[in-house]
Amino acid sequence: MDRRKFLAGMSTAAVAPIVCSPLGAAMQGHGGMAGMGDGQGGVKAAPTMGPPLCGKADHTLRIEPCKLEIAPGVTVETTAFNGQVPGPMLQLKKGVRTTIDVVNATDVEDLTHWHGLHTDVRNDGAMEQGAPMIRPGETFRYTLTPEPSGTRWYHTHNTAGDNLNLGGYSGQFGFLTVDGGPSLGDYDQEHYLAFHHWMPHFVPMVMQMQNISANRPVSTGSDVAYRHATVNAHCLGAGEPLRVRKGQRIMLHLLNASATENVVVALPGHKFKVMALDGNPVPNPRVVDTLSIAVAERVDCIVEMDNPGVWILGSTLPEVREMGLGIVIEYADAKGAAVWRDVPTVPWDYRQFASDAAAPVPDGIFNLQFVDVGTKNGSMFDTWTINGKSWPDVDPLRVEQGKRYRMLFHNLSGDQHPMHLHRHSFEVVAIDDKPMSGLIKDTVNVLPYQRVAVDFIADKPGDTIYHCHMQLHMDHGFLGIIKYV
Ligand SMILES: [Cu+2]
Numbered sequence: 001m002d003r004r005k006f007l008a009g010m011s012t013a014a015v016a017p018i019v020c021s022p023l024g025a026a027m028q029g030h031g032g033m034a035g036m037g038d039g040q041g042g043v044k045a046a047p048t049m050g051p052p053l054c055g056k057a058d059h060t061l062r063i064e065p066c067k068l069e070i071a072p073g074v075t076v077e078t079t080a081f082n083g084q085v086p087g088p089m090l091q092l093k094k095g096v097r098t099t100i101d102v103v104n105a106t107d108v109e110d111l112t113h114w115h116g117l118h119t120d121v122r123n124d125g126a127m128e129q130g131a132p133m134i135r136p137g138e139t140f141r142y143t144l145t146p147e148p149s150g151t152r153w154y155h156t157h158n159t160a161g162d163n164l165n166l167g168g169y170s171g172q173f174g175f176l177t178v179d180g181g182p183s184l185g186d187y188d189q190e191h192y193l194a195f196h197h198w199m200p201h202f203v204p205m206v207m208q209m210q211n212i213s214a215n216r217p218v219s220t221g222s223d224v225a226y227r228h229a230t231v232n233a234h235c236l237g238a239g240e241p242l243r244v245r246k247g248q249r250i251m252l253h254l255l256n257a258s259a260t261e262n263v264v265v266a267l268p269g270h271k272f273k274v275m276a277l278d279g280n281p282v283p284n285p286r287v288v289d290t291l292s293i294a295v296a297e298r299v300d301c302i303v304e305m306d307n308p309g310v311w312i313l314g315s316t317l318p319e320v321r322e323m324g325l326g327i328v329i330e331y332a333d334a335k336g337a338a339v340w341r342d343v344p345t346v347p348w349d350y351r352q353f354a355s356d357a358a359a360p361v362p363d364g365i366f367n368l369q370f371v372d373v374g375t376k377n378g379s380m381f382d383t384w385t386i387n388g389k390s391w392p393d394v395d396p397l398r399v400e401q402g403k404r405y406r407m408l409f410h411n412l413s414g415d416q417h418p419m420h421l422h423r424h425s426f427e428v429v430a431i432d433d434k435p436m437s438g439l440i441k442d443t444v445n446v447l448p449y450q451r452v453a454v455d456f457i458a459d460k461p462g463d464t465i466y467h468c469h470m471q472l473h474m475d476h477g478f479l480g481i482i483k484y485v
Pocket residue numbers: 415416417418468469470473474478
């Protein structure tokens with residue numbers, strides 16, 4: 001067994017050569033070796049004692065109730081990290097071991113996922129893989145050795161089900177960056193902007209969706225709609241504008257932290273040069289008019305400030321801007337109301353940022369078909385299947401360490417599905433049979449009836465889940481697991 005394999009198979013508790021006081025252990029609460037089970041069965045891992053909490057962690061995040069005034073007179077009651085949205089920015093160094101205490105100051109159990117990091121099973125923060133839940137009032141110390149470099153994020157990985165206060169519907173998300181990667185170009189300012197939607201409520205599934213989806217049963221299921229949307233914690237016009245000067249280059253790090261809404265944004269009069277997707281530099285940086293950012297995706301892009309005025313960076317849809325999804329960009333000395341102008345939208349195509357060359361032939365291929373099977377078990381939402389099975393009753397994908405595998409996502413529904421793979425990055429290698437390579441991501445949006453192929457290297461032993469990042473899909477069966485043999 002080589003060192004990597006050995007370490008990967010060990011819990012952090014076993015690796016860390018530390019001895020702590022009884023006080024530290026007593027304060028620590030739950031979390032630990034248990035839950036390393038097979039990840040099937042959908043039963044939440046039983047929390048047990050984890051590593052003693054010795055001394056102060058490098059970072060502390062507190063999940064707590066908070067009120068946010070997102071616009072004058074509009075207050076959202078939610079839970080968030082340290083009472084702020086987004087949560088504190090975590091700037092970590094590639095390969096440098098870091099501890100993060102997550103304190104659960106709410107009355108429901110929860111856990112935190114480090115999205116895009118190549119984390120071990122225990123610290124990845126997904127209960128389906130066996131990571132421990134953090135009980136109310138308790139603290140869990142996550143130990144991360146961050147990689148790869150780039151724009152990542154952290155968020156709750158709790159199930160929400162029909163409770164629209166939990167999981168991705170809440171304010172429990174924040175940016176996490178891993179330094180040590182290649183430069184994405186020179187710039188004069190940089191800003192981290194997260195999109196989120198608030199005050200979710202049930203609405204009937206739109207008839208149009210049923211009409212365009214031949215396989216979809218006529219469902220009594222619900223969809224989610226929202227009353228407000230924000231960039232960071234403010235509706236359009238309610239927060240401070242981004243103040244710029246003519247001639248500046250602005251680096252924008254954009255994150256879609258919505259539970260269920262993909263977004264398309266533009267900045268009229270300007271273009272975005274896309275440098276990285278999901279934090280990874282793209283092979284072919286391109287200048288585009290609009291950015292399509294599915295749930296959980298990130299875009300790092302540079303904007304040349306060469307058109308003085310007061311502008312709106314926001315959703316291309318008027319009704320979504322009215323909900324608040326936008327932020328004002330104000331040039332020095334410019335006056336007046338913020339201006340929106342419609343921007344021509346073209347279908348988003350990941351291939352424009354990739355290489356045309358075909359990727360290497362994989363060692364194994366998994367065909368995965370996504371189908372909506374209507375409401376089950378009294379839920380408001382439809383249940384989803386991958387190859388006819390819903391989590392937790394699924395057939396694991398079995399992989400051998402060191403080999404390259406292809407997942408062929410085939411969306412047989414009228415919904416979009418941002419597919420996320422835990423603990424590994426993947427390479428997008430085909431969209432509707434058109435080959436491509438070099439685009440490394442952790443989340444890829446699969447459009448209605450589309451086929452998207454992604455390859456990953458099985459080099460991180462341990463249970464690994466993949467799922468749709470739409471909260472209402474993931475909570476209702478749209479999740480599978482990869483097991484190393
Ligand atoms: Cu989905």
